[in-house]
Amino acid sequence: MLRSTYVVIxxxxxxxxxxxxxxxxxxxxxxxxxxxxxITQANVSAGGEMTLSAVxxxxxxxxxxxxxxxxxxxxxxxxxxPKGLIWEGSSLGTELRINxxxxxxxxxxxxxxxxxxxxxxANYRYRILSEGASPxxxxxQIELQQARIGHKAVAISESEVLIIGGSDEDGxxxxxxxxxxxxxxxxxxxxxxxxxxxxxHSATRIEDGPAGRIGDVFVAGGIGPQGDALLTxxxxxxxxxxxxxxxxxxxxxxxxxxxxxxxxxxxxxFLNGKIVMVGGERTLNRPQFEANGQQYKYIEVDExxxxxxxxxxxxxxxxxxxxxxxxxxxxxxxxLPNGWLVIMGGGVDSTPSAPGxxxxxxxxxxxxKSQGFHLCTQYLGEDGKDGFINxxxxxxxxxxxxxxxxxxxNLFQLNSxxxxxxxxxxxxxLPGGRVLVAGGSTAAxxxxxxxxxxxxxxxxxVDSVELFDPNMNDSSGNPGVxxxxxxxxxxxxxHQSVVTKSGKAIIIGGLHEIPGGLxxxxxxxxxxxxxxxxxxxxxMKHARGGMAATLMFDRLSVLVTGGIGATGPMDSxxxxxxxx
Numbered sequence: 001m002l003r004s005t006y007v008v009i010x011x012x013x014x015x016x017x018x019x020x021x022x023x024x025x026x027x028x029x030x031x032x033x034x035x036x037x038x039i040t041q042a043n044v045s046a047g048g049e050m051t052l053s054a055v056x057x058x059x060x061x062x063x064x065x066x067x068x069x070x071x072x073x074x075x076x077x078x079x080x081x082p083k084g085l086i087w088e089g090s091s092l093g094t095e096l097r098i099n100x101x102x103x104x105x106x107x108x109x110x111x112x113x114x115x116x117x118x119x120x121x122a123n124y125r126y127r128i129l130s131e132g133a134s135p136x137x138x139x140x141q142i143e144l145q146q147a148r149i150g151h152k153a154v155a156i157s158e159s160e161v162l163i164i165g166g167s168d169e170d171g172x173x174x175x176x177x178x179x180x181x182x183x184x185x186x187x188x189x190x191x192x193x194x195x196x197x198x199x200x201h202s203a204t205r206i207e208d209g210p211a212g213r214i215g216d217v218f219v220a221g222g223i224g225p226q227g228d229a230l231l232t233x234x235x236x237x238x239x240x241x242x243x244x245x246x247x248x249x250x251x252x253x254x255x256x257x258x259x260x261x262x263x264x265x266x267x268x269x270f271l272n273g274k275i276v277m278v279g280g281e282r283t284l285n286r287p288q289f290e291a292n293g294q295q296y297k298y299i300e301v302d303e304x305x306x307x308x309x310x311x312x313x314x315x316x317x318x319x320x321x322x323x324x325x326x327x328x329x330x331x332x333x334x335x336l337p338n339g340w341l342v343i344m345g346g347g348v349d350s351t352p353s354a355p356g357x358x359x360x361x362x363x364x365x366x367x368x369k370s371q372g373f374h375l376c377t378q379y380l381g382e383d384g385k386d387g388f389i390n391x392x393x394x395x396x397x398x399x400x401x402x403x404x405x406x407x408x409x410n411l412f413q414l415n416s417x418x419x420x421x422x423x424x425x426x427x428x429x430l431p432g433g434r435v436l437v438a439g440g441s442t443a444a445x446x447x448x449x450x451x452x453x454x455x456x457x458x459x460x461x462v463d464s465v466e467l468f469d470p471n472m473n474d475s476s477g478n479p480g481v482x483x484x485x486x487x488x489x490x491x492x493x494x495h496q497s498v499v500t501k502s503g504k505a506i507i508i509g510g511l512h513e514i515p516g517g518l519x520x521x522x523x524x525x526x527x528x529x530x531x532x533x534x535x536x537x538x539x540m541k542h543a544r545g546g547m548a549a550t551l552m553f554d555r556l557s558v559l560v561t562g563g564i565g566a567t568g569p570m571d572s573x574x575x576x577x578x579x580x
Contacts, residue, residue: 030110031124038125044072045119052111052124056081060103061129061523061536063489064111067095070120073515075113082107089566092116093515099490099543100129100523100536129489129536135504135526136538140575144188145179147569148562152203153548154217156238159184161550161559162191164219164236167199171569174199174225178236178243183552183559183575192242194234198222201230202258208273209313212239218246218275218311221253229254229283233311233318247318249277250309256280257333261310261341261406269339269406275311276321276335276404279304279328279346304329304349304395308404308411322411324402329395329444332427334435336470341404344437344468347395347423347444395444397421401468401480415478420464426497428505430529435468436505437482438534441493461491461513465527465534486533492521494564496549500578501556503529508560508576511545520545520565524576540574556580 030051031039041050056062066075075096079087082105087098096113103109115122144163151166161181168175174197181188201222206213217236224230230253233246257278261271282303304327311318324343331346399421401414418437425440443459465485472481488507495510507525511518520543525534540560547563547570561573 033124033126036125036127038123041122041124043119044068044115044122046072046074046115046117049112049114050122050124052113052126054109054111054126055107056103056109057106057131058103059133060131061100061538062098062103062126063100063129063536064098064126065095065123066097066111066113066125067123068115068120069094069123071118072115072120072122073118074116076116077111077113079109079111081105081109091514091519093517095515097490097512097514097519099512099519099521100539102134102539134538135579136524137577137579138575139541140183140186140577141541142181142183142186142188142559142573142575144181144561144571144573145190146175146177147571148175149546149564149569150174150199150223151548151562152201152219153181153550153559153561154203154205155550155552155559156180156205156215156217156236158553161552161561162203162217162236163188163548163561164203164217165194165198165201165222166562167569169569169571171564173197174223181559181561181573183557186575188573194219194243195245196230196232196234197225198230200254202256202277204258204260204275206275206313207260207262213313215239216313218258218313219243220246220258220277220311221249221256221280223254223283227283228252229281247311247316249318250320251305251307252282253277253280253305254283255330257331259333259335259341261335270409271310271341271406273313275313276333276341277309277311277318278324278333278341278343279331281305281329303327304347321404322409324411325413326398326400328398328423330423332425332437334427334429336429336433336435338433338470339405339407340470341406342427342435342468342470343402343404344427344435345397345399345401345418345422345425345440348398349395395423397423397440397442403480414480415476416474416480416482418468418482419466419484420462422462422464424493425462426495426507428497428499428507428527430499430505430527431503433470435470436465436497436527436534437468438465438497438507439463439488439492439495439510461493461511461518463487463489463491488525488534489523489536490521492523492545494546495521496547496560498549498551498558499529500551500558501554502578502580504578505529505534506558506576506578507534508549508558509540509544509547509563511564518545518564519543520563540576542570542572542574544570 033054076090147169148166176194176197178191215238220233234243306324306327308321328346399418422440428436467483492510505527510521522539522543523536524538544563550559557577
């Protein structure tokens with residue numbers, strides 16, 4: 001090893017079985033990395049800079065990971081290539097990842113980083129996720145009228161997408177505003193406001209039905225300005241460009257999963273041409289109150305509803321379907337060519353694994369002793385009386401699957417289960433009716449504290465991928481089987497998936513769990529539609545999660561709007577166009 005002010009390490013790796021090299025007294029400023037090999041540096045202290053060098057080729061998609069042991073924390077980093085800056089970012093925790101970056105120019109690439117505080121052991125690693133030409137033809141950047149999360153985006157013509165509601169720049173205040181993105185012009189313009197402000201609602205285009213209704217957009221539920229789940233619906237009239245009130249829902253609901261049921265050839269299902277509404281949460285916020293001399297924010301009643309409903313554009317009515325076996329928050333809902341409406345996973349209410357709340361006055365007040373937790377969940381106990389559990393100890397993901405057969409009007413629980421419990425995952429229906437299920441979280445993200453990470457309800461992002469085949473039978477002869485596929489390159493949640501004209505499933509963006517919080521993802525993955533694994537093939541210009549992704553009428557372009565980026569809610573969109 002050279003001992004000078006410039007030291008390069010060639011294929012030097014440290015494992016705990018053979019002992020770590022101590023670089024504390026070495027003036028190391030540069031390390032040459034080799035793909036998929038980890039270099040460990042002992043006795044690292046905050047301050048100073050380290051440069052990780054790698055010789056990369058154009059059209060490679062690579063991933064970097066930097067993490068520490070001990071109390072070494074806080075990372076600031078920049079990645080530069082032959083043509084200058086490619087990426088920059090930071091982490092307040094003990095780990096920093098560049099989940100995916102596509103290399104434009106061959107040559108040496110330097111990741112320069114510095115640790116902010118503490119001392120300990122540092123680890124450095126990169127790997128090549130894919131190589132070759134990108135399936136992306138173009139990436140168009142479009143500025144939105146405002147930042148949005150929790151919104152919906154619906155294609156209303158070959159080149160127009162209606163963006164509806166959501167939360168604005170502060171990420172918490174619902175808005176009634178809408179805008180229309182024109183993908184031909186690469187611009188956005190204000191559209192008519194909704195009658196009510198709402199976020200985390202559903203919005204679905206009416207694709208068939210009575211004259212004058214085809215092309216309208218049905219908007220349902222969501223969370224209103226007071227934090228309550230809404231009972232109202234609205235309809236965007238595509239001819240007038242305005243919103244009109246729709247029928248009231250049967251119960252208040254937010255986080256609804258809504259799906260238009262397109263008629264299957266030869267099917268006489270009464271659901272053809274109707275919009276099915278599945279899952280969600282009934283959220284009621286109450287004003288502040290005082291208990292035992294302390295101020296608390298509000299009570300929350302957020303039962304997950306097992307009810308299924310459908311909206312009929314012809315009659316303008318909402319009707320009930322048979323109830324699911326259990327209420328589900330953020331399940332996936334897919335309509336298959338065989339007429340099955342498949343409801344996978346989601347968060348279900350469960351008994352908490354730790355105590356949380358004291359009851360002050362069961363009729364109106366509930367508060368939690370745990371520091372920082374002033375929210376509770378009301379539920380109906382087996383004795384028929386109201387009980388209270390900690391707001392955070394809810395919505396654990398399930399791996400169960402329920403199916404509503406539109407041919408027989410029969411709702412049943414599938415004998416097969418997913419290999420991994422998940423909610424907030426993606427489910428893409430492939431040609432032939434198979435479903436690609438990817439990512440998600442093990443529980444809903446509530447206001448957990450660090451000392452509660454050991455609880456079963458603490459959410460963790462999922463990297464699991466599986467394929468559901470409704471045409472295969474399990475060992476007992478029951479229809480429907482799940483096959484476990486290779487995992488994603490990294491866990492991701494709050495991402496989106498679409499299936500393009502070529503039959504390939506595209507997985508876009510999302511959020512990735514890192515120490516201290518969540519990090520937005522720019523990566524774009526592709527599943528070929530037949531066999532193999534999800535491969536990260538390109539990246540968006542801006543990392544984002546919790547966004548909307550709208551497949552355009554040509555089924556080759558996807559408009560990605562808003563979401564959470566590096567600095568919060570985003571006011572930009574990207575039009576991604578893929579090869580056929």
